[in-house]
Structures are given as structure tokens and as C-alpha cells.
Amino acid sequence: MLYSSKFRCGIMPLCLFCALSMGFLSLSRIGLMLWLNSNVPDGSVLYILLQGLRVDFASVCGLYGPAFLILIFCSIVRLKNNAVILIIKIYLALGFTFLVFNEAATPPFILEYGVRPNHLYVQYLIYPKEVLNTLWNGHKLAVFADIFIIALSLYAGFKLASLLFKNYVFASFKITLLSFIAVIIILPLGVRSTLGHRPLNPALISFCNDPLANSLPLNSSYSAVYALAHLNQGKLSASDIYSFDNKENILFEGMDFSVKKNTAHHSAQCPLNQIITSNSPQKYNVVIVLEESLGADFVKSLGGLPLTPNLEQLKNEGWWFTNLYAAGHRSIRGIEAVTASFPPSPLDSIVKLPRTESSYATLSRIYESYGYKTSFIYGGESHFDNMRNYFLENGMQEVIDQNNYKNPKFVASWGVSDEDLFLKAHEKFTQLKQNNENFFSVIFTSSFHDPFEIPEGKVKLPASIQTDEPRRLAAAMYADYALGEFFKWIEKSNYKDDTIFLVIADHESRVRGNGSFPLSEFSIPALILGPNIKAYQDERVVSQIDMAPTLLSLSGISGEFPLIGQNLNQERIKERALMQFNQIFGYLENGKFVTLEPQGKAAFFNVGKHNSLVETKEDKQLLKKAVALENLGPLIYSQGYMLDSCINP
Template structure:
């Protein structure tokens, strides 16, 4: 009796749900089919990611990372689908509002949706094979292979017959299923009144836009924002393969070689020129795979020391009293008298990522974006963190904001930084601005980290990156006597940043890590760079000082570049070994004719020496400005050396030969 009583209820319930779905579909009309495809695509991508997680369980379950992979992956998938479907949503909304030709709309929507979802299916289908080969999702390598269709087709048909057949079957089944899905659920018209059509259109477009952006933070969703592991494959699994390929394509468009602007030079010639300009003999470069690699002997012979880099946001020499700038830096001025003060140092660029590139990798600046943001350098690219990690150092990045900004998190995790301590991990934040924790909070967290690390026998390396001296220049009240009347100005922010730096060193000098640590205080770049010059060199002048127990207090007036800092740090800390950095170890005697500074300013490149300034511009002859007119052969030789420095970085990057 019970069974007969409940059966009609179940049938009624099923009928009601089915009726509601059909009614909603009729109400939404052609928009309904887009929502159907959106949901099915989202389920497809989630199932594919879950299967990859299970397949790679040894890595994905090692640190219970699978929930984070699924959550981050869902955000990426929503973003991708919002991008893919925003065009048909726009077209459909316009067609509904103006009662356009329904058959034309049907054909357009059908082709678009089936093609888009089939592309997702294709890229997910080839992913396992790609992972087996490269330990990555499809990326720039997939695109680069398309340049050689003959060779690639021969390779595929020879070694991957099963995979090709399987992929073709999956695609055929997908097209058949998607076509049936479309034909079943397509509704050519909607019962909505005209005023509701407009509201529906606005809501759908806003949802697509927000879904595509993926976040309300400063930057749209990106791979760096989703990265959380030092295992690159774990981070890759949070993406989907269509996204990873399209993102790689976008990045490749920003990788024009310096040779495209200044004229090409054979790799061997460029390499020889740069090697000769270094402070090592050419025969010391023995590794053909990594041609700039050589053995570097540290000057300090004692027990290896901890290394801390305090990277100062936008602190050009113009804000440093000791360098002839405004009286905004009493703390740094004092520290400069206590340490090894470089008074003639120049940044390599005008962006934070360019400064990070120079200071952590020692890489030559190029016309493309910094390697922090480029595709080929996200793994197996040399950084001092990776070098020190292999020397048994604990490696760390501390930042008061979101570390995914400017792709820092992804680059660092892929290249030797084992520990990322950013805004969400801070123990306490007393003042939070647009860019995150104030410099004081940053240094308090850093002091806590260093104190804890000093209890271990393992030495540590930490990069600490400030942000208070950045527009909109927010900092806590009552900390400094304002230099400008209005509080939130560049000058006041620089003065507050200096105050926070001084407060940190007061504690650091009394700490358990002080006597075993080498500190480098250095700016990433100057603030606003402007001027009529090809490269406004005066705006590249920045402060830097090495300080710590055993560091001799002195003023060093030698001409130096940001790329010289990392080799010098390693030497001061007692770390010898093979590395590819071309900067000078400033603890050594450097001949005057080898002292130089390199600067990239948009597409212009400057190379300055004690006697000359050489400027390279796109598609123009080099400009040489010197104290004396050079003989033609010397001028030509100098231009060749400068050109080699300008283009070698691009060639090393493209050949993946800086590792």
C-alpha cells in the first residue's frame, strides 16, 4: 500500500521539475541553450581535472592539494567559459531585443557553441599525452610545434597512433553529443516582455564580464593568482588546457627579441663579446648548454651566512638625502654610513619586475617583458633562490600584498622559492592600504620569520618587498613629520618607508640573526621616469647598501648595475659555485674599462661607462656620446659590445640557456 501511495508523488515531482525546466527554457529562449552549454562545459572541465588529479595522485595528494586544485580550477574554468560565451550572449541579446532573423541566429549560435566546447574537449583529450612528454599542460610548446607541421605530423603518426585515434574518436563523439544537445534544447523565441529582455541582457553581460575577470582585485585572474605549490604540475592542473595554451600565445606576443629592434648578431659573437666584457677569462666558461655559466669563488671563506634582500619600492636617488636627493631618508642615510654604500648604482628598468629580474636572476635586460612574466622562464630558470636552495638554504619571499601580482608568485614558486609569505599569511596587520600591509607590518612579519629561522641550523635567504611607497601612498597616521602638507604624496610615502626601515633595523641589530646575516637594501627602480632623453639616465640612479656584521663601512663610487648585486651578495655570504650570472662580483678588483651600467627604457637601450654613453634605438644607428670623440674603429667596437649586451639576453631566453 505504501508503494502505491508514493508512486504518484514521485511521478508528480518528476513531472513538475521537468515542466519547470521546459518553462524556463521557453522563457529564456535562445539564451537557454547557451546556459545549457555553459553548465555542460563546466562539468566536463571539472571531470577532466578530477581525473588528472587521480592519475597524478602521488603528487596531488602528497600535501592534500587536491581541494585547492579543484577550487582554483573552477575559478579558471568560469573565467574561460565567460570569455568564450560572452560573444554569443551579446549577439543573442541584441537579436532578441530587435527581433532579428531567428534562423541566422540559430546557425551562428550552433556553430559557435559546438566549436568552442569541442575545442575544450580537444585540448583536454591531448593533455595526458602532453603531461607524459613535458610534465605540463599544453602551452607554448604546442604553439611552437605548429610552425613545423611536416615534422610534427611525421612524429605524431609514427609514435602516437593510438593517441591520435583516441582523440579523433573523442572529438567525433563530442560533436555528435553537442549537436544533439543543441537540437534538443534550442528555442528560437522567448515569452519575456520587451522590458525584461533588456534587464536579462544587462544581467547576463555583467555576469560574463565579472566571470571573465574572475576577481575584484587589482588584476584579472591569471596563472600566478592560482599558483600555490612548488610543484609546477600541481599549479598547472588548476588551469585548463585551452586556457594554458591561449595564455602562452598571449605571452609569446610580448617576447619580441631585442634583435628585432637593434639588428641581429650571431649568438656566438654576442656571447663572446659579453664574456670578454666580464671580469672572468673566456676560458672559464666551460658549459656549452649554459654558455654564461662559470665557477665563482666567494671572497668570504667562513661559514655561509644568511642573506636578506630588502627591496624598496620606487626609491630613486632623488628621495635619498645621502645621494643628493630630498631629505626624506634619515634612517637609510645613517645605514649607508654603517655599511658598504654603492653611490653610483643604476637600475636596469622602470618596473618592479625588471628590478626583481636583475636582483634575483642577474639577467641582462631586454626589450621584451621581464622574465618574471614570460612563459619560458616560469620553470628551470636561474635565480639565486634556486642556487641557494641547492646549497641547503631555506628560500623565502615576503610581501605585504597579494604575491600573484605581476606574476611574482608563479615565477618564484617555479624557480627555487620554497616559502611564500604574503598578505593572507601575515600574523597581524595594523594598517592595510590598497597594496596590502604597511611597511611596518611587513618588517614586523619579516623579523618574526627571521627570528624563527635563526633557531634552525639551516641558513636562509629571504627577499622582502615593500609597497608603501606606491600610489596612492597610504600609510598610518602619526608616524612621521610630514614633508608635504597633504598627507598622501610620494614624498611623504618615501619618508614613511624610511621610518619603517629604520624601525626594523633597530630590532634586527638586537636579534639572534643579526651577526650571521648579510643585508642588502636596494630599490627596484626610481618612481616616475620621464624626460626628453632617449633614456633619462638620472632617473635610473638608485640607492644600495650592503650591511651586516663584518661588512666594512665604506663609500663605493664605482659605476655599477643592478645585475652586479646578486653575484656580490653570494660572495659576501661565502657561497661559491657555478652560476650563469654576468654581473661583476664587486668584492673583486674590476678594471675601470669594464665598469658599466645597463638600462632598458621601453624599446631604447642605454649602456654607460665612465667615459661614454651609448644608446640603441629601434631601426636606427647607435648614438655614442662621450667626453672625447672616439676613433671610428674604437667607436665601432664599442657599439658591437653594447649591441651584444642588448640582444644576448633574448637569445639566452629563447634557447632556454640561462639555468
């Protein structure tokens, strides 16, 4: 007999189901290790497998714990009801399907983000329309595969549970009582997986500097549930950040970070204020074109593919940055950096965080205080990632999104095409100029977003480019094409001579963990165009957060503002950049790079060609500075150091 009758009583069927589930998770982990063998450090295979068993045991204890308690309760009261057993079978089948589905989703997620499913995986669940449209319009094969996997998993899970519970009988009262004692002890300990002060968490089993390798001991159901449980809306614990530095050092490094040559009067509530001065005799309009995902990988002159000829042409007419780094690998991180000069940190982006009081001293709030008309122009639904609330509550007088386009020429999963977007912006700016209004606007593109739907016949990939992702690369070319069309309209517009333009990517298209930190994937293009701006190639190392004070200076705005970035419109600056990749904070300065992980893990590197990293010895001064700057964002958020009350025109 394949399945002995002695296993058909008490909690044995559930124990066997847990063991088989853990076996599946281990096989999945082994498969990932074989696929990602180059990311598995030498000598770490046994560690990954053993820690994986630990995580898997914690997972099945948490997932199947209710089934154990229900079964033991029914055994104690001798309630052997077929309906109860059926409910347990269905519950087990659903639990098994949950495990299988998340493991099946792991390879494509790793290809896109470089780690197992994390907070990004669960954050997108609150936007079902966008996610479903993306999957259906660009990944139909994956949708049908997922449906098949779910159906097969439900069937297999239910059949397995039915086999294990076939001819099931209750154990004796004595065995049931002992089982109950064992379960109420083992389940909590199993979920917690440690007798230490803090329960099991991803940082506890991290063992190297490679984020992808550190995620291998996890299973994707655990990492997804952990991320969901820690969407904490702005609260950080000591386990979420390298170190909570002292307030004085954080403020000192924060002020020094901006090179405040003309130091502002630092009040207790506005200690990070800096003075921005402008030599311009007039006030210019300002337009920020935030290009979705259009990183250096698609710009030939920055070492990427030759997919952006219009941007390459435009760079010959303005201020072009060759060593600018994104603050993060998500749009909301780029938005806060460019529009508010807010530093990246383990804290969630302020685009999504609730305000503590008042509103932030964003560019839109500053320009509004100077009498500008302010607007955010987007082709999709602005509620995504809380963008609408962020902009409206922080100085944007008008938000234009997909609902405001009449008869657009092309509509994709993420909104109207970039051509429709730029046409709407062009019409808006033309009208404002006719009304003699100064304006500040942020245009956020969306055509270069998975599933990469673009109008037909607009672009054609060069024959020299061989790729297995033609849709992605064609979408990059289309984003550049639409940008080129916009600037053709600008050339003939009534607002050209009165407007400063910043064209900048929000982040790179794909930021994957390769080694300790994918520094090369944080390189993005940026270009400033406008009156009196000479063609110049700026090779200084700078950050997205430097754009806000620079634009203020160029546009004729002088005053005292709580901005962390530095005004690049001056000769002497500090060449540095800070960035956040998942839980890892990175700081770059003078060819040296340091990474900080939760629970006190730091690594030091020399930066080589193409942003390659070579590990080196500890640098205590660099570490002290990096720790303070990582803590800067949480301190600013909690203390309100960048609110509109600090604006002093």
C-alpha cells in the same frame, strides 16, 4: 539646413562620423603639443600633425570597420531595420567613448611614465582589484572625472550618430556596390597604412631621440591596442629590437661583460658560466630588502630630497653604492636583475615569461642547492605580475603574502604596511635562527606605491620641503621609517651576526622620458650590511645585475654559476651598466652612453654632471658592444643558458 539630406544615405553618415572622430584626435594631439612644447623638436610640428592624421585614419578604419561592413550588407539585402541602425549607433557611441577615454587618460599617464599609454597601460588591466583600489583610495576625483567623461562621451557619441542617421535611406544598388568595393580596399589599406613589408607601427613614424615626442604622432587608443596585440610572451621580431647580432659576438660580449678573470669551463649549454669564489670561512644568511620605488630622488646624499634619514644613517655602517643604476623602470625588471642577474632587453621580464625548460639559476635556486631555507616575503598579493609563480618555480620554498598576515596594524590598497611586512620577516628569521637553519629571503616592500597610503602619525615632511605631492613624499619617508624600525629589531636579534643584508630600490619612483633617455632617473641607492663588511663608499659605476654574484661571494658561497653580473667583491671590475626604458635600450661605459631603438636607430652621448647627456659622434666599438648586450637577454632566454642545470657547487 545644417545637415543636408544628401549625406543621409549610403555610407556617408559613417564617413562623417570617422572624420569628426579624427578631428577630435587631432585637437587632442594639438593640445598635447602645446602642453609639451619643450619636448617638440624644432621644425617637427607639421610632421607630427601629418603622421598623426595617418595614425588616426588607421585607427578609425580599424575601430569603425565593422559598422561599415554591417551597413553595406544591410544595404545590399535591403534590410532597413530600426534595430540594426540602433546597434550601429550604439557601436559608434562606444567607439567614440573608447577614443575619448584613452585621450583623457593620456596626460596623467605621461606624468607618470613619460610617454603615451603603452604596454604598462594594458598590462595593469589584468589586475583589476589592485588598479581599482589604487584609483578609489588615492584618486577619487579622477574616478569621478572618468565616469563623467565616459557618460558624456557616450551621450555625445550617440547624439551625433543619431543626427547623422536621422531620416537615413539606402543608396542605390550601384552606389552600394561601389561603396562595398571601396570599403574592402580602403579599410585594410587604411589599417595597414603602408604598402611596405611591415604595417604601420610606432617605430615606423619615430623621428627623433625623445620617446615622448615620438609618441605624439600616435593616438592613445592606437598605442594601447598596439601594445595589447604585442604582449608576445617572449618572441621578438626584427622590428622589436635594434639588431639581431651574431651568436658568437653576443656570447663573447656576455662573457667579457662579467670580467670572468677565473674563467669557468664553458660547455655548449652553459657558455656564460663564471666562477664565484669566497674567502669567508662560514656561510652567512642573506636578506634582500627590495624597496619599492625608493630611488635616488629621495636620498639627499645622492642628490635627492632629504626624505631617508634612516638609510643615510645606515650607509655609514656598510658598503654604500653612489653610482648604481637600475635595469629598468618597473618592479619586475628590478626583480629579475637582483635575484637572477638577468640582463634587461626588449624581451619582457623573465618574471612574467613562461619557462622554456627546467628553472632559472636564480639566487633562491642557488642558495637552495646549498641547503638554505628560501622565502619571498611580500605585503600584497603575490600573484601580481606573476611574482608568485616566478619565485615558487625558481627556488623559493615559501611565498608569504597578504593572506598570511593575521591582524595587521594597517592595510592599504597594495597590501599591509611596511612595518607589518618587516615584523613578519623578523619573526620568520628569528624562528629560523632558533632552528639553526641558514636562510635566504627577498623582502619586497609596497607602502611607497600609488596611492601612497600610510599609517597616520608616523612621519612628518620637513617644513623646508614645499610640494604639491605631499602624499608621495610622505610615503617615501614612511618607507624609510619602516626600514629604520626593521634594523632596530635586527640590532637586538639572534640572527644579526650571521646575516648579510642588501637594501636596494627596484627602480626610481617616476621615470619620465625627458630628452633621448632619462638616465638620471635610473640612479638608485644600494647598501650592503653585515659581518666583516666595513663602511665604504663605492663610487664605481655598477648595475643591479651585479648584486647576485656579489652576495654569493660575501655569503661564503663558491662555485660555478650562470650569472651575467660581475662580483664587485674584487678590485678590478668593468664600470658599466645596461638598462631598458620602454623600447629603448641604453648602455653606459666610461662616461659614454649609447641608446638603441627598434629598426636601427642609435644615438651616442657623453655623460655630464647629474647624468646629463650631450649628443656626440658615432662610436662603432661602443655600438657593437651595446648591440650584443641588447641581444644577450633574448639569446639566453631562447637557448636556456641560465638554467639551474648550469649550477655547479
